[in-house]
Amino acid sequence: MKIALLSIGDEILSGDTLNTNSQWIGQQLTDVGCSIIQQNTVRDEQVSIISALSQFCVLSPNYIIITGGLGPTEDDITRQILFDFVGTDSTFDEEYWHELSVRFERYGKSIPESNRSQALVPIKGEIIPNEIGSARGYKFNYEETIIISLPGVPSEMKKMMEKSIIPSIIETGIKPKCIRTLRTTGIPESALIEKISSATQINHGCKLGYYPSLFGVDIRISNLESDPVDSLANEIYKILNHSIYGEGKITFEKVIVKLGLEKDKTVATAESCTGGLIGHRLTDISGSSRLYKGGLVVYSNEAKINLLGVPAKIINVHGAVSSETAEILAVNVKNKFNTDYGISVTGIAGPTGGSIEKPVGLVYIGLATQKGVNVKKFLFGNHRKRNKLRTSQAALNWLRLSLLND
Amino acid sequence: MKIALLSIGDEILSGDTLNTNSQWIGQQLTDVGCSIIQQNTVRDEQVSIISALSQFCVLSPNYIIITGGLGPTEDDITRQILFDFVGTDSTFDEEYWHELSVRFERYGKSIPESNRSQALVPIKGEIIPNEIGSARGYKFNYEETIIISLPGVPSEMKKMMEKSIIPSIIETGIKPKCIRTLRTTGIPESALIEKISSATQINHGCKLGYYPSLFGVDIRISNLESDPVDSLANEIYKILNHSIYGEGKITFEKVIVKLGLEKDKTVATAESCTGGLIGHRLTDISGSSRLYKGGLVVYSNEAKINLLGVPAKIINVHGAVSSETAEILAVNVKNKFNTDYGISVTGIAGPTGGSIEKPVGLVYIGLATQKGVNVKKFLFGNHRKRNKLRTSQAALNWLRLSLLND
Numbered sequence: 001m002k003i004a005l006l007s008i009g010d011e012i013l014s015g016d017t018l019n020t021n022s023q024w025i026g027q028q029l030t031d032v033g034c035s036i037i038q039q040n041t042v043r044d045e046q047v048s049i050i051s052a053l054s055q056f057c058v059l060s061p062n063y064i065i066i067t068g069g070l071g072p073t074e075d076d077i078t079r080q081i082l083f084d085f086v087g088t089d090s091t092f093d094e095e096y097w098h099e100l101s102v103r104f105e106r107y108g109k110s111i112p113e114s115n116r117s118q119a120l121v122p123i124k125g126e127i128i129p130n131e132i133g134s135a136r137g138y139k140f141n142y143e144e145t146i147i148i149s150l151p152g153v154p155s156e157m158k159k160m161m162e163k164s165i166i167p168s169i170i171e172t173g174i175k176p177k178c179i180r181t182l183r184t185t186g187i188p189e190s191a192l193i194e195k196i197s198s199a200t201q202i203n204h205g206c207k208l209g210y211y212p213s214l215f216g217v218d219i220r221i222s223n224l225e226s227d228p229v230d231s232l233a234n235e236i237y238k239i240l241n242h243s244i245y246g247e248g249k250i251t252f253e254k255v256i257v258k259l260g261l262e263k264d265k266t267v268a269t270a271e272s273c274t275g276g277l278i279g280h281r282l283t284d285i286s287g288s289s290r291l292y293k294g295g296l297v298v299y300s301n302e303a304k305i306n307l308l309g310v311p312a313k314i315i316n317v318h319g320a321v322s323s324e325t326a327e328i329l330a331v332n333v334k335n336k337f338n339t340d341y342g343i344s345v346t347g348i349a350g351p352t353g354g355s356i357e358k359p360v361g362l363v364y365i366g367l368a369t370q371k372g373v374n375v376k377k378f379l380f381g382n383h384r385k386r387n388k389l390r391t392s393q394a395a396l397n398w399l400r401l402s403l404l405n406d
Numbered sequence: 407m408k409i410a411l412l413s414i415g416d417e418i419l420s421g422d423t424l425n426t427n428s429q430w431i432g433q434q435l436t437d438v439g440c441s442i443i444q445q446n447t448v449r450d451e452q453v454s455i456i457s458a459l460s461q462f463c464v465l466s467p468n469y470i471i472i473t474g475g476l477g478p479t480e481d482d483i484t485r486q487i488l489f490d491f492v493g494t495d496s497t498f499d500e501e502y503w504h505e506l507s508v509r510f511e512r513y514g515k516s517i518p519e520s521n522r523s524q525a526l527v528p529i530k531g532e533i534i535p536n537e538i539g540s541a542r543g544y545k546f547n548y549e550e551t552i553i554i555s556l557p558g559v560p561s562e563m564k565k566m567m568e569k570s571i572i573p574s575i576i577e578t579g580i581k582p583k584c585i586r587t588l589r590t591t592g593i594p595e596s597a598l599i600e601k602i603s604s605a606t607q608i609n610h611g612c613k614l615g616y617y618p619s620l621f622g623v624d625i626r627i628s629n630l631e632s633d634p635v636d637s638l639a640n641e642i643y644k645i646l647n648h649s650i651y652g653e654g655k656i657t658f659e660k661v662i663v664k665l666g667l668e669k670d671k672t673v674a675t676a677e678s679c680t681g682g683l684i685g686h687r688l689t690d691i692s693g694s695s696r697l698y699k700g701g702l703v704v705y706s707n708e709a710k711i712n713l714l715g716v717p718a719k720i721i722n723v724h725g726a727v728s729s730e731t732a733e734i735l736a737v738n739v740k741n742k743f744n745t746d747y748g749i750s751v752t753g754i755a756g757p758t759g760g761s762i763e764k765p766v767g768l769v770y771i772g773l774a775t776q777k778g779v780n781v782k783k784f785l786f787g788n789h790r791k792r793n794k795l796r797t798s799q800a801a802l803n804w805l806r807l808s809l810l811n812d
Binding site: 012013014015016017018019020022023024025026027028030036037038039040041042043048052055188189190191193194209211220269271273274275276277278279280282283284286288289292293294295296297298299300302303307336337338349350351352379381383384385388 | 425432448477513517700704705709743756
C-alpha cells in the first residue's frame with residue numbers, strides 16, 4: 001500500500017511549526033504495513049498545491065493524505081483547490097452550518113462568516129467527520145488514488161486518522177510488514193556494520209536500516225514475512241550478543257531498571273563530570289527506586305575529599321580525573337549507600353580544562369561490586385554535552401553488563 | 407532568495423526520525439530574509455532523489471539544500487547520485503582519507519572500508535568542511551541553482567549551515583529581518599498572551615510568534631526594520647520584567663551560571679524526585695564548577711535520613727514529600743557543601759505513588775540562603791518525565807530570581 005503525504009502551510013516551511021503530523025502519520029501507517037513513498041510540504045498557494053498533487057499522481061500511490069489548509073482563515077485555500085482538482089461542484093450543508101453555529105454559541109461566541117466554507121460539501125466525494133474541531137475532512141476517488149484531506153491541527157488530524165482512515169486502510173486486507181528493531185549500544189555505526197557483515201551480506205531478502213544516536217545504533221530489519229526477519233535477527237544476535245540491549249521501543253534506562261529489579265540489586269552513583277545525569281536517567285523510569293538508592297554529585301575536589309573520602313593526597317598526586325580517584329569514589333559511594341553496586345565517573349567534560357596528558361574527553365569510570373572494584377578509561381571528544389551523555393551511557397552499559405552476569 | 411529543501415531518508419518517511427532539520431533550516435533562512443518555497447522528503451533511492459531534484463529545478467530556486475544520505479552505510483547513496491545528476495566525475499582525496507584514519511585511530515579504532523566514499527571529491531563542485539563529523543558536504547552550481555548537500559546528523563548539519571552556507575547567502579546582499587526572541591519562564595502561554603495584550607494589541611506592525619515548551623514560552627518579534635521590534639520589546643519588558651530570562655539563543659542554564667559567577671555565589675542541590683536532573687542541567691554549562699559545588703541524590707528515605715539528616719520522625723509524621731522534609735534537605739545540603747544556597751526538591755513524579763492527599767505531581771521545593779529557608783509547593787501533572795523537567799525548571803528559576811536580588 002503506497003502512501004504519499006502532502007503538508008500544506010507557510011508556517012511549516014518557515015519553521016514556525018514543526019511538522020510532527022507527517023512523522024505521526026508515517027509511523028502509524030508504516031506500522032500497519034503501508035509504505036510512505038514521499039512527503040512534500042508546500043505553501044498555501046494554488047499553483048504549489050496543484051503541482052504537488054499532479055506530481056504525486058504520477059507515482060500512482062494508493063492514497064494521498066493531505067494535512068492543513070482547511071481552517072476558516074484567508075490563507076486556508078485547500079478546500080476549493082481540491083474540489084477543482086478532482087472536478088467536483090459543492091453544495092452548502094445548512095444542517096452542518098446550524099450545528100457549527102450552536103457549537104460556537106455554547107462557548108458564548110457568534111460564528112464568523114469566514115467559517116461558512118467549512119460547511120461546503122463536495123458532490124463527488126465523502127465527508128470525514130471531525131468530532132473535536134470545525135473543519136471536516138474529505139475523501140475523493142481520483143484516478144487510481146484515494147485523496148484524503150484533513151485539518152492540520154494535530155489532535156483533530158489524529159482522531160480522524162484513528163477513527164476513519166486507518167481502519168479503512170486496514171480493511172483493504174493489507175498485510176502488515178514484519179519489523180524487528182535491535183537496539184545496540186557500545187559499538188560505533190561503521191564498526192557495527194563491519195562486525196555483522198558476515199550475517200548481513202548473505203542473501204537474506206530483508207531490508208536493513210541503521211539508526212545511530214549518541215547512545216548506540218538501532219538495527220531495523222523488515223520483510224513481508226517473519227521468517228527471514230527472525231533468521232537474520234538470530235544471526236545478528238549470535239554476533240552482537242549483549243551489545244543488543246533490547247528490541248522495539250524499549251529504552252536503555254528501562255532495560256537496566258527491569259534487569260536490576262529481576263536480579264534484586266541496588267546501585268548508588270558518585271558523579272563528577274556528568275553532574276547528576278546518570279541518576280537522572282535511571283530515575284526517568286517508574287519503579288527505579290528499588291534499584292537506585294541515590295548518589296553524590298561530587299563536582300568539586302572538596303566534595304570528593306570531604307563527602308566521599310578521597311584522600312587529598314590522591315588528588316594532589318594523581319589528579320581528580322584519575323583511575324585512583326574513580327576507584328575510591330566507586331567503593332565509597334557503594335559503602336555509603338550500602339548498595340550492591342557503586343558507579344563513579346570523573347572526567348574532563350570540556351571544552352576547557354584539558355592538558356596534553358589529560359585531554360578534554362578523558363573519563364574514568366569505576367564500578368564497585370561485592371567482588372571488588374574495576375576502573376575503565378575512555379577518551380570521548382571535545383563536545384561537553386556529548387561527553388556527558390557518552391559517559392553516562394558507558395557507565396550505565398557497564399552496570400547493565402554486570403547485572404547480566406550477576 | 408528562493409530556497410527548496412530536500413530531505414533524504416526512509417527513516418524520516420516511516421516516522422522513525424522526526425524531521426527537525428527542515429524546521430531548523432526553515433527558521434534560520436527565513437530569519438535572514440529567504441523564502442522557503444517547498445520541502446520534499448524522499449526515500450534513499452535513486453529515482454526518487456533525481457525526480458525531486460528535477461522537479462525543484464523547474465521552480466528555479468536560488469538554492470536547493472539537501473540533507474541526509476552522506477553516511478558510510480549502504481543505504482546512504484546520495485553522494486554518487488548527486489555527482490551523476492550535476493554531471494561530474496570524482497577523485498579520491500588521499501589526504502582526507504588519511505585525516506579520517508587518524509581521527510579513528512585517536513579513538514582506538516581502525517577506519518572501516520565503508521568510509522572510503524566520504525573521501526570522494528567532485529571535480530566540478532566544492533567541498534564543505536565538517537568539523538565534527540566524517541561526512542563533508544558538497545556545493546554545486548547547476549543551471550541557475552546552487553545545490554548544497556549536507557549530512558543529516560543535526561549537529562553536523564547545523565554547524566556547516568552556520569559556518570559556511572548562511573554566511574554565503576547573507577553575502578549575496580539579502581536584507582535580513584530584524585528579530586528579537588524574548589525567552590520567558592514561569593508563565594503559561596495563554597496567561598502570558600493575556601498579560602502582554604496591552605502591548606501587543608496596539609498597531610505595532612511586527613510579526614509575533616509564541617513558542618511554548620516545558621521550560622517556558624519564547625516570544626518572537628520580527629519586522630523588516632529594527633525600531634518597531636525594539637519598541638514592542640520594550641513594552642513587553644515593562645510588563646514581564648524578570649520573567650524574561652534572556653534573549654535569542656542563550657539557554658536558561660547559561661543565564662543562571664553567568665549570574666552566579668557575576669554574584670560570586672555557590673550552590674548545592676539535594677534532589678529526590680528529579681534524581682540528579684538539576685545538577686545535570688547546571689553542569690551542562692562550561693564554567694559551572696565555580697557556582698555548582700555538587701549535591702546529593704537522596705532518592706530513598708534511608709538516604710534522606712542517613713546522609714542529609716532528615717529525622718526519621720519527620721518522614722514518618724509528615725512524609726518524604728512534605729514541606730518539612732524539603733526545608734531540612736535544603737538547609738542541610740547547604741551546610742554540608744558550605745555553599746551560599748541550598749536547593750532541595752522532593753515530590754511524587756508518578757505515574758504511581760500518588761494518593762488523594764498527595765497526588766502525583768505534588769512537589770515541594772526548598773531554598774536555603776544565608777537569610778533563612780523557604781519552601782514552595784507545586785502541583786504539576788501526571789507525566790513522570792515532564793514532572794521532573796518542570797520541577798527542575800521551577801527550582802532553577804527560583805535560584806535565578808534569588809541570585810538577581812542578592
